[in-house]
Amino acid sequence: MTSNDGYVLLALMLVPLGTAGLLMLIPSKERAAIVGLTALSSLSMFVMALYVFCRYSFSGDSDSMFQGTLAWTWMENVGVLGDKGIQLKVGVDGIGASLALLTGIVTVPATWVSWKIQNGLKDFFILLYILVAGVFGVFVLTDLFFWFLFYEVALLPMYLLIAVWGSTRKEYGAMKLMMMLMAGSIFIFTAIFALFTHVGAGTFDMEVLIDAQKTEGFQKTFFPLVAIGCGVLGAMFPLHSWSPDGHASAPTAVSMLHAGVLMKVGAFGVLRLGFQMMPDGGAYWAPALIVVGIVAAMYGAISALKQTDMKLMMGFSSVSHMGYVFIGLGTFNSIGWTGAVLQMTAHGLMTALFFLLIGGMYDQSHNREIPNFSGMAKQMPIWSVFFILASLASLGLPGMSGFIAEVHIFIGAFRAYPVVGGLAVLTAAITATYLLRMLAQAFFGEMNERWTGLHEITVMERAGATVLAAAILTLGLWPTPWIDRITPSIIHIPGVTL
Amino acid sequence: MTDIMGNGLNMQYSLLLPEILLGLTAFLVVFADLFSAELKIGYRLLPLLTVAGLVAALAASLILADQNSDFAMLVTVDAFTTFFRVLFCAVAIALIIGSHEYIESHVNHPGEFFALLLLSTAGASFMAGARDLLTAYLAVEVLSFSLYIAVSLGRNDPRSGEAALKYVLLGGVASAFLLYGLSFIYGVAGSTQYATIAEALGGDVSAVRGELVLGLVLIVAGLGFKASAVPFHMWTPDAYEGAPIPVTAYLSATSKAATFALLLRWFAGPLLPAINEWQWMIAVLATATMVLGNLVALQQRNIKRLLAYSSIAQVGFMLMALVGMSQITAGGLLVHLGGYLITNLTVFIAVIHFYNRTGKEQISDFKGLAQTNPYLALVMTAGLFSLAGMPLLVGFFTKFILFQSVVEADFLWLVVVAVVASTISLFYYLQVIKQMYLYQPDGDPARWRLTPTGYLTTGVLLAAVVVLGVWGTPLYEVADHAAAALFPA
Numbered sequence: 001m002t003s004n005d006g007y008v009l010l011a012l013m014l015v016p017l018g019t020a021g022l023l024m025l026i027p028s029k030e031r032a033a034i035v036g037l038t039a040l041s042s043l044s045m046f047v048m049a050l051y052v053f054c055r056y057s058f059s060g061d062s063d064s065m066f067q068g069t070l071a072w073t074w075m076e077n078v079g080v081l082g083d084k085g086i087q088l089k090v091g092v093d094g095i096g097a098s099l100a101l102l103t104g105i106v107t108v109p110a111t112w113v114s115w116k117i118q119n120g121l122k123d124f125f126i127l128l129y130i131l132v133a134g135v136f137g138v139f140v141l142t143d144l145f146f147w148f149l150f151y152e153v154a155l156l157p158m159y160l161l162i163a164v165w166g167s168t169r170k171e172y173g174a175m176k177l178m179m180m181l182m183a184g185s186i187f188i189f190t191a192i193f194a195l196f197t198h199v200g201a202g203t204f205d206m207e208v209l210i211d212a213q214k215t216e217g218f219q220k221t222f223f224p225l226v227a228i229g230c231g232v233l234g235a236m237f238p239l240h241s242w243s244p245d246g247h248a249s250a251p252t253a254v255s256m257l258h259a260g261v262l263m264k265v266g267a268f269g270v271l272r273l274g275f276q277m278m279p280d281g282g283a284y285w286a287p288a289l290i291v292v293g294i295v296a297a298m299y300g301a302i303s304a305l306k307q308t309d310m311k312l313m314m315g316f317s318s319v320s321h322m323g324y325v326f327i328g329l330g331t332f333n334s335i336g337w338t339g340a341v342l343q344m345t346a347h348g349l350m351t352a353l354f355f356l357l358i359g360g361m362y363d364q365s366h367n368r369e370i371p372n373f374s375g376m377a378k379q380m381p382i383w384s385v386f387f388i389l390a391s392l393a394s395l396g397l398p399g400m401s402g403f404i405a406e407v408h409i410f411i412g413a414f415r416a417y418p419v420v421g422g423l424a425v426l427t428a429a430i431t432a433t434y435l436l437r438m439l440a441q442a443f444f445g446e447m448n449e450r451w452t453g454l455h456e457i458t459v460m461e462r463a464g465a466t467v468l469a470a471a472i473l474t475l476g477l478w479p480t481p482w483i484d485r486i487t488p489s490i491i492h493i494p495g496v497t498l
Numbered sequence: 499m500t501d502i503m504g505n506g507l508n509m510q511y512s513l514l515l516p517e518i519l520l521g522l523t524a525f526l527v528v529f530a531d532l533f534s535a536e537l538k539i540g541y542r543l544l545p546l547l548t549v550a551g552l553v554a555a556l557a558a559s560l561i562l563a564d565q566n567s568d569f570a571m572l573v574t575v576d577a578f579t580t581f582f583r584v585l586f587c588a589v590a591i592a593l594i595i596g597s598h599e600y601i602e603s604h605v606n607h608p609g610e611f612f613a614l615l616l617l618s619t620a621g622a623s624f625m626a627g628a629r630d631l632l633t634a635y636l637a638v639e640v641l642s643f644s645l646y647i648a649v650s651l652g653r654n655d656p657r658s659g660e661a662a663l664k665y666v667l668l669g670g671v672a673s674a675f676l677l678y679g680l681s682f683i684y685g686v687a688g689s690t691q692y693a694t695i696a697e698a699l700g701g702d703v704s705a706v707r708g709e710l711v712l713g714l715v716l717i718v719a720g721l722g723f724k725a726s727a728v729p730f731h732m733w734t735p736d737a738y739e740g741a742p743i744p745v746t747a748y749l750s751a752t753s754k755a756a757t758f759a760l761l762l763r764w765f766a767g768p769l770l771p772a773i774n775e776w777q778w779m780i781a782v783l784a785t786a787t788m789v790l791g792n793l794v795a796l797q798q799r800n801i802k803r804l805l806a807y808s809s810i811a812q813v814g815f816m817l818m819a820l821v822g823m824s825q826i827t828a829g830g831l832l833v834h835l836g837g838y839l840i841t842n843l844t845v846f847i848a849v850i851h852f853y854n855r856t857g858k859e860q861i862s863d864f865k866g867l868a869q870t871n872p873y874l875a876l877v878m879t880a881g882l883f884s885l886a887g888m889p890l891l892v893g894f895f896t897k898f899i900l901f902q903s904v905v906e907a908d909f910l911w912l913v914v915v916a917v918v919a920s921t922i923s924l925f926y927y928l929q930v931i932k933q934m935y936l937y938q939p940d941g942d943p944a945r946w947r948l949t950p951t952g953y954l955t956t957g958v959l960l961a962a963v964v965v966l967g968v969w970g971t972p973l974y975e976v977a978d979h980a981a982a983a984l985f986p987a
Contacts, residue, residue, distance in 0.1 A: 075971040078978045079829040080903050145898065152889040159928060163936055171936065175928065182924050186917045193905040193913060 001055045001092075006070025008048050008055075009090040009140040012100060013150070015045055016133035020126045028122045035115050038125050042111040045132070049104025052140075056097040058484045065207065065492050066091030066142050074145075082202020089143040089205060093492075094485030095271065095341050099264055100139045102345045105471050106260040106352045107132050109464025110253040113356055116363070116458065117165065117251070124165055127157035128253060135257070138265050144192055144204040144273075151188070151269065154262060155181050155233075158246075158254070165251040167362070173242075173249030180242040184232030188269070191225040194218075195277060209277055216280045223281030226274040227289065234266025235322045237296030244303075244315030252359025255311070259318050260352035264344040267325045271341075275329070279494045283332060290330030290416070294423050297323030301430040310358045310368040313434065314351065317394065320431065321347040327424060328409040333497045334490050336412020339405055341486045346401035346475060350393040353468040357387050360457035370438050375447035376454075383457045384443050386465040391439055393472045395432040401475035507570045513562065514569055516555040516583050517620040523551025524616040531609020541608060545598040548612040552591045552619070559583035559623075566983075571691060574629045581832065581980035582626035582759045589751050589839055590619050596847035596955035597744040600854055605742050606651045615748065618644035622756035626763070631680050631690040634760060638676065638724065641756055642669050645749060649741040661740025668723060668733040676720025682713025687768070695768035703772070714769070714776045718783065725757040727817060728787040731810050738806035743853060746802055747846035750809040751839050758816055758835060762828055765820050766984040773823060781821045784912060788814030788919040795926045801849055801859050804926060805842075808885060811923055812838055815916055819900060822907025825978075825985040830903030832977035837884075837896030837966065844959040845881035848874055851952045856941075861930055866939025871946055875934045877956045882927040884963050887920050891967040899974060 019041040026033050056067060069091035076085035092100065110128070117124055130153060137150025155178070162174035196204065199212040228239065235243040243263070247255050270289075275282040300320025307313035321343065328340025361383065362368055377384040393400035406428060414421035457465070475482065490496055501507055511518070527547050530539060563580045573579075594601075594615070605611050621640030628634035646666040652658025684690055686706045687698035703710055722730040738746045769776065791811030798804040816838075819831035851874060852867070853859055868875040884893035897920065901913045948956065966973050 074969070075974055078971075078975050079833075079899065079981075080826050080906050149889040149894065152894070156883070156888055160931075160935055163932065171932070175925075178928065179921075179925060182921045186914075186921055189901070189917045190910070190914055193902050194910060196902060197905045197910075 001052075001057055001067035003068060003070050005052065005055050005068040006090050008052055009068050009092060010070065012045065012048050012052070012136040012140055013133050015041055015048070016129040016136065020129040020133070023122055023126045023129070026122065028120070031121060034122050034125060038111050038115075038129075041129070042108045045136075046104040046108050049101045052092060053097050053101040053481075053485070056092065056094060056485055058094060058488050065210065065489070066093055068092055069142065071143075080196075080202065084203040084205050084208070086145045086204050087143045088146055090140050091142040092140055094487075094489035095268065096139045097485055098341060098345055098482055099261075099268060100136060102264065102348045103132065103135050103139065103261045105467065106256060106348060109352065109356055109467050110256045112460040112464045113256075113359065114251075114253040115460060120164065124161070124251075127161050128257070131157045131161070131257060131262075135261050135265055138268065142206040144196070144206055144209060146204075147206070147272075148188065148192055151265065152185065154265060155185075158258070161254045162246065162250045165254070166249040167251070168249050169245065170249040173245040177242040177246035180239070181233055184229045184239070187225040187229030188273070189229075191222045191229065191273065194222055206272075206277075214278060214280075219278035219281030220284050221281075223274055223278045223285050224288075226278070227270050227285065230266045230269030230273065231292075231326075232266065234263055234270065234325070235296075235319050236266070236326055237292055237299055237319065237323065240296065240300075240319045240322075243319055244312050247315040247318065247355070248309060248311040252355055255355035255359070256352040259314070259355060260348040263318065263322055264348055267322065267329070267340070267344055270326075270329060275493055283495050286330045286332040287417075288330075289326050290413075290420055293323045293326030293328075293330055294420050294427075295323070296320065296326065297424060297427045298430070299323075301427050301434070305430065305434045308369050308371055310370060310438075311355070313370070313438065314354050314358065317431070317434075318347070318351055320427065321351075321394070323427075324406060324409050324424065327413055327420060331409075331412035331416040332495070333412050333415055334487055335408055335498070336416065337490045337496065338483055338487050339408025339410075339412055342401075342405035342408055342475075342479065342482060345482065346393070346405040346472070349401055349468055349472050349475065350390050353386065353390040353465060353472065354394070356461060356464055356468065357383060357390065357457070360461040361454070364454050365451060370442050373442040373448060373451065374445045375443070376451070377443040378447050379451055379454055380456050382462060386469060388439060388443065389469055389472070391435040393476070395435050396428055399473070399476045401472045404476055404479045501571065508567060509570055510567070511569075513565060513567065513575045514573065515558040515562065516587070517623060519551055519555040519558055520616045520620040523548065523554075524613040524620075526551070527616065528609055528613045531607075534609075541602050544608055544612050545594050545601070548616060549591055549594055551616060552587045552594070555619075556584060556587035556591070559587065568629055572630050572633045573624065573627045575627060577983040578759075578763075578980045579623070579627035581976060582755065583623045585755065585836065585839060586619050586622045586752050589748075589755075589843060590615055592843055592847070592955055592959065593744055593747055593751075595951050596843075597747075597850045598951065599949060600742070600744060600850050603854075604653050605744075606653045611648060611651055614644040614648045618648070618748070619752065622752050622759075625756045626759035628760075628763065629692045631684065631692075631695075634763070635677060635680060638760065639673060641753060642673065642724070645745070645753060648745045648748070649737055651745070652740065652742045655740070657740035658742065659740075661737045664733050665737040672720045672723030672730070675716045675723070679713045679716025679720060682709050682716065683768075686710050686713065692763070692768040696771060699768065699771040707775075710772060711775050714772065715779065717764075718776065718779050721757055721761055722783060725754055725761070725813050725817075726810050727783045727813050728790045728810065731787070731791070734810055735803045735806045738809075739800060739802045743802065743846065743850045746805070747843060747850070750805065750846070751842055754809065754813065755835050755839060758831065761820060762831065762984060765823055766828055770823060777821055780817055781909075781912065784814050784817035784821060785915055786814075787811070787817060788916055792919045792922040795923065798926070799860055799862070801861050801864070801930065804861060804930070805845065805849075808923060808926070809842065811919060812885070814919065815897070815900060818904050818909070818912050818916055821912060822904055822909045824907055825981050826903045827907050828984055829974070829978040829981035830900040832980055833970070833974050834896040834900040836973050836977060837892040837970075840959060840962050840966070841881055841884040841891075841893055844877060844956065844963055845885065847952070847955050847959065848877045848881060851948050851956070855946055861933060863940070864930060864933040865937040866943065867934040869945075870939050870943060871948070874948065874956070877960050878934065879931050880960055880963055882930055884967065886924040886927045888924075889967070890964065892963050892970065892973075893967070895967055895970040896973075899970075
């Protein structure tokens with residue numbers, strides 16, 4: 001990647017923001033214009049994210065951590081700020097490029113399925129695209145001030161998106177989610193302030209902050225703050241409790257983006273702010289992270305066993321799968337970490353598919369209780385095929401995205417702590433139990449007469465599901481492009497073993 | 499002219515041009531109001547005249563921006579003074595344009611009201627510029643007395659009189675504390691001149707340490723009242739609720755900012771050598787104010803009371819910057835003050851226009867505003883989110899800079915308290931936003947529009963909130979320049 005590609009990175013943030021701005025000017029009645037604009041915008045985001053992913057050069061000279069770096073000075077040499085001070089600076093490493101691609105992929109179907117919203121379509125998309133801009137910003141920005149700004153931008157629209165367009169206990173879910181995530185920001189705020197002052201270079205430039213000398217005491221003190229702060233967004237046990245409620249009450253597209261992408265922002269924050277900025281602290285706290293990860297994985301899976309609401313089950317399943325991510329990060333070896341980043345992508349794709357499908361069915365039946373369903377495969381065959389595919393990906397069937405990620409994590413875990421590796425494999429078995437049980441209950445057996453009125457999911461939903469299913473299979477069958485980009489970026493982090 | 503020691507004094511009256519213009523306009527407005535029947539002038543001329551005077555004062559402040567001298571050893575004219583002069587004039591202009599309809603229908607004696615606003619603005623800018631304790635005290639009283647009367651001017655609202663009485667009684671006590679404290683400082687330092695006091699306190703004061711600390715306690719208590727810091731905040735919610743809304747806005751904006759201008763002048767100047775004596779007092783005050791202001795705000799049902807407690811909480815953030823006094827924290831405080839004034843005015847002017855239309859001021863009355871007036875709901879939302887420090891809005895940027903500068907001064911623990919408090923604040927701001935967006939309107943669901951001046955002021959302020967949130971560089975540079983004037987190298 002050359003610095004000219006930095007403009008594409010910049011565009012990744014500006015296109016959704018600009019779309020949100022343009023939408024404000026369109027009258028709410030012009031549904032066709034809103035649909036057209038969002039179609040164009042989401043597609044261009046996807047193309048740009050794919051371009052960034054493809055252009056990222058994983059073999060070339062690796063003297064710089066970030067590629068496509070481009071910076072504009074925002075303010076410098078005033079007050080607390082020294083040279084470089086605050087810059088609008090973009091750049092990606094392999095991890096950022098992979099996750100930006102994930103965001104690009106998920107945004108397209110999330111846009112498609114939202115077109116059927118009747119009330120306040122325009123306002124919904126304004127908020128949704130502000131959220132997307134925030135997520136892209138986190139993955140491509142390399143200035144800590146703007147990084148945190150976009151991190152918060154990604155959280156901000158969530159309250160209204162859930163409280164206005166959500167279902168079931170939406171007010172409760174929205175407020176709980178918002179307050180917990182903002183409470184997480186307290187820790188990140190504190191760590192950023194302390195880091196800036198400790199380094200004392202008067203700049204928020206991440207490259208400077210990463211290269212700067214930080215005392216071991218400082219790193220050990222502030223790494224947990226980052227891990228907790230970002231961990232809330234990553235649904236790290238025991239800070240996950242907003243996540244099942246939030247997902248259950250969110251509208252379809254928001255669940256897709258939130259479980260699919262936003263939770264990854266949390267894990268990404270632990271990587272970028274935690275391990276990259278404070279590797280010594282990371283090494284010190286990695287065992288704790290692994291314990292938290294395995295507890296989350298098992299707790300999430302066991303809780304999912306008990307759920308009857310499909311969305312709640314997926315919410316707990318997400319907690320469990322994010323637990324794998326934290327196990328991967330806690331291994332502190334390159335294979336485990338590669339697995340963690342792969343798992344972020346894999347889980348993002350399949351959860352998005354799950355929520356898309358559940359949403360498509362719920363809009364007709366207004367019911368998500370698994371025991372109320374049976375024999376759905378006869379009534380909605382296409383829907384069922386996609387659902388089964390997502391379930392198989394989720395339980396880690398070879399050939400699907402989940403398998404490749406989990407294998408990496410398990411190998412990493414066995415290298416670091418064999419016991420954890422064993423427990424992780426056991427968790428995978430529990431995951432298979434609740435997913436297969438749900439499939440058996442809801443999709444096969446006698447057809448429930450109550451649901452004979454249900455139709456197949458809409459064309460847009462089928463198209464969206466196809467996109468996600470294709471991505472799941474691609475990652476499952478040909479993961480090399482991802483691994484080639486992720487692993488070299490991880491080697492940069494000091495102290496990581498092979 | 500010379501002083502009593504026979505030294506020459508700089509009697510260049512043009513240095514005081516902004517305040518002179520404000521005073522003259524005040525008399526002109528009262529005069530015009532008095533003879534309105536004879537001169538056949540309507541209400542409309544009064545706000546126009548006031549705004550004209552304020553614009554002239556603002557222009558004069560900008561012309562004097564390059565000055566760096568003093569008037570008769572009493573008033574300094576430097577970047578710091580200019581910063582506040584401009585800020586205060588701009589606040590008053592926005593407030594009058596944004597609320598002249600409200601003043602016409604809900605305020606007794608609009609002529610006096612405008613005159614009081616002008617006089618208090620003059621008092622406020624003297625508070626920022628004073629370089630002598632007595633001048634400063636007189637400026638404080640000019641501001642306070644104008645506001646005591648202004649609070650009582652609400653038409654047909656018994657709460658207005660009650661609020662004024664509370665405000666004047668407690669304000670009077672606070673002034674007494676302040677004056678008593680100043681007399682101790684005079685006793686210790688032997689002068690009322692800032693520069694001389696700084697020299698005296700820089701020397702050996704161990705013999706009079708008790709008197710010094712007592713003086714400082716009294717000063718902090720007195721100014722704590724004026725700034726409504728906990729535990730001296732009791733008058734604030736009642737006065738805010740009872741006063742006409744523009745006065746409430748003015749109390750939370752100019753009056754507060756002027757107090758901080760004075761605090762900065764004193765604690766960065768004459769009292770800086772005694773930092774070890776007062777640092778802990780301010781730290782305690784800041785912590786209590788942040789925590790209590792935010793917790794009590796959670797229980798409010800009235801939008802004016804909510805904003806009162808939210809402004810108390812904001813005072814806590816600002817006090818924090820005084821604790822580790824340096825040019826950097828002073829710059830952080832000024833940035834935040836600028837951002838806070840803009841944001842607070844945005845919210846208040848939106849509330850004023852809501853009240854003009856509905857005559858209601860409970861939080862639950864905001865139900866369904868997103869349907870009846872989506873624009874006003876957007877303005878309110880942006881303003882409240884900015885107060886909570888949410889990104890892409892000026893509040894995020896200024897809080898970030900303020901907090902970072904306090905961490906630079908090695909007060910990380912205070913900042914942790916502040917960040918927690920700031921998160922709590924989001925909860926009660928969300929309660930208002932929730933009413934606007936989640937519920938159906940209670941009464942008339944018809945759409946309504948603002949008046950043209952309403953669109954103008956809220957539009958300009960909203961633009962400022964967003965633009966400075968994304969590109970706050972100019973604000974920070976001006977604030978840093980002003981802070982540098984406090985700490986001459």
